[in-house]
Structures are given as structure tokens and as C-alpha cells.
Amino acid sequence: MRSEALARRTAMGDATRASASEAASRHALAALGDVRARTVALFAPFRDEIDTFPLASLLRAAGANVALPVIVGRDQPLLFRLWRADDPLAPEGAYAIPTSAPDAPEVIPDDLIVPLAVFDRVGARIGYGAGYYDRTLSLLRSRKQVRAFGLAFACQETAAIPAEPHDEPLDGMITEAGFLSFGGLHAHSLPR
Template sequence: MDIAAEKKRLRALALGRRAAMGEAGRAAASRAAASHALAAAGAVQGRAVALFAPFRDEIDTAPLADALREAGAILALPVIIARDQPLLFRRWDQDTPLVPTGAFRIPEPGPEAPEIIPELLLVPLAAFDRRGFRIGYGAGFYDRTLALLRAQRPVRAIGFAFACQEVDQVPVETHDEPVDMMVTDIEAWAVGPRA
């Protein structure tokens, strides 16, 4: 099997389903997923939690950000340093100005925001399977970041997406880092231990 071609096919399939939800459907599903994610995260008081700024029609993290702040979490957002580097995370307080950055103009905190090493990461994705493997958007940022963080200390990664983005099986390459848990608008579940 040509893994790259199969990932491309599955990515297009899942993203097509996501787009077909429509704006109102995505908004309602994002609120439902936030409720599941808050329960799955457990006690977050004083813990560093990394979210992501949604891109195009990704699941909206704003409802979850509000709930996490209310629960006392310290929030962070990813910052792209360079194409082949892991992400770094900067603190994201409610009044932190976000600057659209990079080719895709994804909002991120500026260099004045302190760097944070998260204990819990909400990971964006295009497609996922029940084993916790995900297909991102092709640049490998989260695979590199998770590999680095996991080599340094325990960290929990939660895939955060709409249920319609699930596929039967994601083809796996050696560099692919699975998530520890998946949260959708329908349910949350822990995945098996990594091999």
C-alpha cells in the first residue's frame, strides 16, 4: 500500500464529511465535544493545558477554553518556530492578543507571552481511528512535538475532533505518534497502550 496516498485519500474523505456538517452543525457539535473533553481532562486546576486555534472548519476550541479557564487551567496555544521543528507553546490568557501568523494565518500568542510546557495537549487532526492514530495536515508538527515531550516527561495527548472524522484504520508510519485519548462530539475514550 502507498501509505502517503492512502493518508491523502482518508484525509480528503474525513475533511469532506466535516465540511458537510455546516456551520450550525459544527458549532453545536463543538459545544458537545467541549463538555466531553472537560470531563475527560479530569482535574485541571493549576495544570498547563495546550489547545489549538481552529483552522478553517476545524472543531471550535473556544467553548472548551472557556470551561477550562473557569476550572482553573493555565492555557497555552502552539507556535510554529520552523517547518521541521517541534511546536512550542505560549501562555494564552483571556486578554492575550493573538496574531495571525504564517502561511495559513493561524492566530497565536506573540513572543511576549511566556513559553509553557503543557501537561495535557488537545491535538487537532483531519482523521482518526479507534486506536488513537491520527492523520494531520501533512507537516508532522504534532508528531515531532509529542515525541519530544514524551521523551522528557509524561504528557497526555487528547485528539479533539468531530465524530464524522473517524475512519476505519489510519495507516501507520514509524514517526506517527498516537494520542492517549479521543474526544468527539459524541463520546470520549482512552486508547490502548502504545506498542
């Protein structure tokens, strides 16, 4: 499932991905609602992932604090550092994923925008195989109420993902087609 969805994502082409990223960013802001003084954790786009930079700009303009994840170590939850608009990003870790500077303040997010390879319409996702977001969401949700929204292209959808005991469900899914809620949030739904 993962390789098929990622092949569909790659086949979109740069221009289509850029346009879809802009549309998804507008849907994400609407789905999140009032973000003033909330901390929203994004991910820096890696390879041909959906571009989160347009969403970062919208969130900052709406009064949110924006954070990025940091991989601390294998089998450990992520930590999050504040990412201000003028902060340069630098590749870090084994995957060379762009992150905030090491001296950026650590924060605990209120909302997480989660990367993924594949999703379905009941809140299941397949990531990239290391389990970082499942561990992180489990820890955060044991401490406070945290919302988690998948952000990807519509072509990454599949009919059904077999759930595993460690899988943390999403509260909603955002694509260029709209927002699909998996729990009592009010927003536009993806077409069926």
C-alpha cells in the same frame, strides 16, 4: 482518507459544527479530569476545524492554564505560549494560524489537545501533513509524562489508519459523541 474526512467536516455546516463543538468541549473537560494548575495546550480553530474557544473558557474556569502552539520552523517541534482570556490572537506564519502574542510566556504543557483530519479507534491520527504534532509529542514525551487527546468531529473517524514509525499515538479521542480512551484513563467512551 484526509480529503474525504475533511469533506465530511465541511458538509456539517456552521450551526452543526458550533453545536458539536460545545458538546465536545464538555466531554473534553470530563476526560481531562482535575486541571487545576495544569497547562493544557489547545489549538486555535483553523478553517472549519472544531471550535476550541468553548473548551478554553471551561478550562480557565476549572483553574487550568491554557496555551496555544507556535510554529517555529519547518521540521521543528512546536513551542507553546500562554493564552490568557483577554489576550488577542493574531495570525502568524505561513498558514496564518491564530497564535498568542510573541511576548506571551512560553510554557511546557501537561496535556495537549491535538488537531487532526482523520482518526481511528486505536489512537492513530492523520494530521495535515507537516508532522508538527508527532515531532512535538516525541520530544515532550522524552522529557516528561504528557497526555495527548485528539479533538475533532465524529464524522472524521475512519475504520483504520496505517501507522508509520514516526506516528505518535493519542491517549484518547474526544468528539461531540463522547470520549474514547486508548490508555488507562477513566471517562465516558464513544458508542461503538
